[in-house]
Amino acid sequence: MALVVVILAFVVFCALAVRQAPLWQWAVAALVLGLLTRVDAESGFRFTADGFLLLALFPGLVLALLCVPAVRIAVVTRPVYGAIKKMLPRVSRTEQEALDAGTVGWDAELFSGRPQWNKLLGIRKLTLTEEEQAFLEGPTNQVCAMIDDWDTRHNRADLSPEVWQFLKDNRFFGMLIAKEHGGLGFSAQAQSLVVSKIASRSAAAGITVMVPNSLGPGELLEKYGTPEQKEKFLSRLARGLEVPCFALTGSHAGSDAAGMRDVGVVTHGMFEGKQTLGVRLSWEKRYITLAPVATLVGLAFNLRDPENLLGRGTAIGITLALIPADFPGVEIGRRHFPARQAFMNGPTKGRNVFIPIDYLIGGTERVGQGWRMLMECLSTGRAISLPAIGSMSIKQSLRVTSAYARIRRQFGISVGVMEGVAEPLARMVKSAYAFEAARALTASMVDEGQKPSVLSALLKYRTTEAMRDRINDALDIHGGRGIQDGPSNYLFGAYQGVPVAITVEGANILTRTLITFAQGALRAHPFLYREIAAAQMRDQQAGLAAFDKAFGGHTSFMVRNIVSSFLHGLSFGRFASSPVSGEMAHWYRQLHRYSQAFALVADWTVAFLGGDLKRKQLLSGRMADILSDLYIMSATLKRFEDDGRIREDKPVVDAIMADCIAAIETNFFAVFSNFPNRLLAGAMHMLCFPLGRHARPSHDAQNYRFARAVMQPGAFRDRLTLGAYVSHDPWDATGMLEDALGKVVAAEEIEGRFIRAVKKGTIERRLDRDGVADAIEAGVLTAEDAVTLRAADEATERAIRVDDFEFDELAAKQFQRTPRIETAAE
Numbered sequence: 001m002a003l004v005v006v007i008l009a010f011v012v013f014c015a016l017a018v019r020q021a022p023l024w025q026w027a028v029a030a031l032v033l034g035l036l037t038r039v040d041a042e043s044g045f046r047f048t049a050d051g052f053l054l055l056a057l058f059p060g061l062v063l064a065l066l067c068v069p070a071v072r073i074a075v076v077t078r079p080v081y082g083a084i085k086k087m088l089p090r091v092s093r094t095e096q097e098a099l100d101a102g103t104v105g106w107d108a109e110l111f112s113g114r115p116q117w118n119k120l121l122g123i124r125k126l127t128l129t130e131e132e133q134a135f136l137e138g139p140t141n142q143v144c145a146m147i148d149d150w151d152t153r154h155n156r157a158d159l160s161p162e163v164w165q166f167l168k169d170n171r172f173f174g175m176l177i178a179k180e181h182g183g184l185g186f187s188a189q190a191q192s193l194v195v196s197k198i199a200s201r202s203a204a205a206g207i208t209v210m211v212p213n214s215l216g217p218g219e220l221l222e223k224y225g226t227p228e229q230k231e232k233f234l235s236r237l238a239r240g241l242e243v244p245c246f247a248l249t250g251s252h253a254g255s256d257a258a259g260m261r262d263v264g265v266v267t268h269g270m271f272e273g274k275q276t277l278g279v280r281l282s283w284e285k286r287y288i289t290l291a292p293v294a295t296l297v298g299l300a301f302n303l304r305d306p307e308n309l310l311g312r313g314t315a316i317g318i319t320l321a322l323i324p325a326d327f328p329g330v331e332i333g334r335r336h337f338p339a340r341q342a343f344m345n346g347p348t349k350g351r352n353v354f355i356p357i358d359y360l361i362g363g364t365e366r367v368g369q370g371w372r373m374l375m376e377c378l379s380t381g382r383a384i385s386l387p388a389i390g391s392m393s394i395k396q397s398l399r400v401t402s403a404y405a406r407i408r409r410q411f412g413i414s415v416g417v418m419e420g421v422a423e424p425l426a427r428m429v430k431s432a433y434a435f436e437a438a439r440a441l442t443a444s445m446v447d448e449g450q451k452p453s454v455l456s457a458l459l460k461y462r463t464t465e466a467m468r469d470r471i472n473d474a475l476d477i478h479g480g481r482g483i484q485d486g487p488s489n490y491l492f493g494a495y496q497g498v499p500v501a502i503t504v505e506g507a508n509i510l511t512r513t514l515i516t517f518a519q520g521a522l523r524a525h526p527f528l529y530r531e532i533a534a535a536q537m538r539d540q541q542a543g544l545a546a547f548d549k550a551f552g553g554h555t556s557f558m559v560r561n562i563v564s565s566f567l568h569g570l571s572f573g574r575f576a577s578s579p580v581s582g583e584m585a586h587w588y589r590q591l592h593r594y595s596q597a598f599a600l601v602a603d604w605t606v607a608f609l610g611g612d613l614k615r616k617q618l619l620s621g622r623m624a625d626i627l628s629d630l631y632i633m634s635a636t637l638k639r640f641e642d643d644g645r646i647r648e649d650k651p652v653v654d655a656i657m658a659d660c661i662a663a664i665e666t667n668f669f670a671v672f673s674n675f676p677n678r679l680l681a682g683a684m685h686m687l688c689f690p691l692g693r694h695a696r697p698s699h700d701a702q703n704y705r706f707a708r709a710v711m712q713p714g715a716f717r718d719r720l721t722l723g724a725y726v727s728h729d730p731w732d733a734t735g736m737l738e739d740a741l742g743k744v745v746a747a748e749e750i751e752g753r754f755i756r757a758v759k760k761g762t763i764e765r766r767l768d769r770d771g772v773a774d775a776i777e778a779g780v781l782t783a784e785d786a787v788t789l790r791a792a793d794e795a796t797e798r799a800i801r802v803d804d805f806e807f808d809e810l811a812a813k814q815f816q817r818t819p820r821i822e823t824a825a826e
Ligand SMILES: Cc1cc2nc3c(=O)[nH]c(=O)nc-3n(C[C@H](O)[C@H](O)[C@H](O)COP(=O)(O)OP(=O)(O)OC[C@H]3O[C@@H](n4cnc5c(N)ncnc54)[C@H](O)[C@@H]3O)c2cc1C
Pocket: 245, 246, 247, 248, 249, 253, 254, 255, 256, 286, 287, 288, 289, 290, 338, 345, 500, 503, 504, 505, 506, 507, 508, 509, 510, 511, 513, 514, 617
């Protein structure tokens, strides 16, 4: 009987823990089990009410007592509340505003360890309206065809006047502005696809279109502007009659932008000949995209009101203003030259510039809310722009590299069929699929009204890091052809632009090691945020009551994590949940299993490190990588479903899943071996991986097949490079590759015949295929075959050619060195 009770107790414990049962159910179960221990099977199941009965019922009685809120609060919650208040991470005002600015969605599901699949699969598929589709195929393709990347980045260091005008005339700068305000009113998905298609042609052009459609005056006015400001500016911005920039960063305030020194003081001053209420502003900003050509300057500064003229106290906080660039006192500096990119970027400053109060974005209603406004725009903007440019750079690199690897021959074969080259090419295939999946999923979330601050942060750093790695892969595969810069180099502009994507909208190191996990845990953890909020409440009683609720939930969450992680670890996730049946169910179960392990480790990490979490960046960086791999897995599985389970893509999905899981395990084990508390580290290891590590990355043979498949023109290659601008002009920098690939593939069988005849000695080996004539004579080739073969040769010749220049041609383009750099003191 004792053994039966022990087994029953274990089963009941697991069942209650996994269901996160309420406390009263635990109490009832404990009482029933206590009673059962007093039943003697050998004496005919007789119940014995001896002195041990009280002992057997003790756990159940304690739990029952804890069900009474007053008792629980007095005995457990109050002491824990006091102790935990000191341990929980402290949240500054700006952090609080950043946290409040975003929403949580799928990230919270991953943090919960028990994802509800409908919240992933229910997110709408990539959908565009007819108008958006027509814009992509019409004006977007047209402007792509107009852009000459070499001319842009080398000759002009600017877009051509025709391209600027076309962009303005066709309202490319007003995609996010609503139709009622004269803009295109496009969805996040459409904006992302338009920006990225342009970026596939020229990084500088992509960034130029991205900025007015990202965090900046247009978005700020749309969301927070007064009716007069909307009326005055939005239509002009949409039509390109005003060019905006937004200035947040200063020399002393980069990543810590909220620590800016730029100040505004509320006061009276003269404006248009009248005494007016306004702000006297001083600022010094740098790195501002579009500033050198801007007509409207958005500005963030710290507002003070020493005379309390606005009635909001003296220290108001970060506030935003919109000032015409030709306003007296506004200085737009000379151009910076970021990573030798041609887009406009430069400093701006002003000293004691008096602006009227209605230049403040949102008027006096919005003073002091600047940080929150910026963070709200950032949580959606960051989900659209840089992931679009990053994923497109990967796709575009794959498009050109897959063609080049096929047409470039060494040792008598295409370089892409050599295993060493196929390896990076296969990496490009997997990244192209996975990052497009993540881009599309996140843009759809924005279109559904979410502001995914954590997911957009992790997507930004992961996509731009993958962009950096895949462009390096592309250059390695191209060898000298990718290095020799000139009009026919289609990789170098993107290569040079990588550091820009890595640094802007939150530099990647900061975004990975601070924002994603440290802030993500606060926001997306099911109970932590509520506990912190309760701990920070001024009213002690209300704080205690709120904490009691959150802490109760947190305790049952912890118990469930322990049991579920261990059971999933023991069974390798075989009994985890899946929304689908069949061959993909395995991957959903794995995703559930690893998100369960993540929930446990994240919870314990936050609980143990508390306020130290922001300093322990090596741990939080690895946790960010695990979370982002879980997200990439989710997006990949969703894309496969949304695309209608295309069989040809299944092996790619399998490989992405296997690689992500291998990376996740590596990061978990790095967390365990570096965790400051060895006991907890051992416990986490034992609970999540009771049988040790077992993940294997994707198989070599599988990866090799991807490389072979993508070197073939067709649906697989087109799907992987979806959205990239494809030129078919044989004299265009990228068009010549498409042309050559098609012709080389068409001539493949003929060439095989020709080479075999040369090897056999039927025809003589000669330079430059002069032997083709002999082959016709020998009956190896027909005249028609010879035409096909020559066309392939000519196209290949054109595509592998690199540029050369007159001796002083390049020197003539160099800029004169300007020795003087102005400092703030000047
Ligand atoms: C080409 C370009 C265009 C830009 N356009 C604009 C624009 O239009 N408007 C605008 O306002 N700004 C713009 N910026 C500024 C951009 O947002 C900043 O460069 C960025 O925020 C980083 O600031 P910083 O360069 O001063 O680096 P720093 O803040 O000096 O950071 C240096 C390094 O330290 C790391 N770091 C800093 N703090 C932490 C931390 N707490 N934890 C971990 N790591 C940390 C960073 O990740 C980075 O790697 C632009 C910048 C560039 C280069």
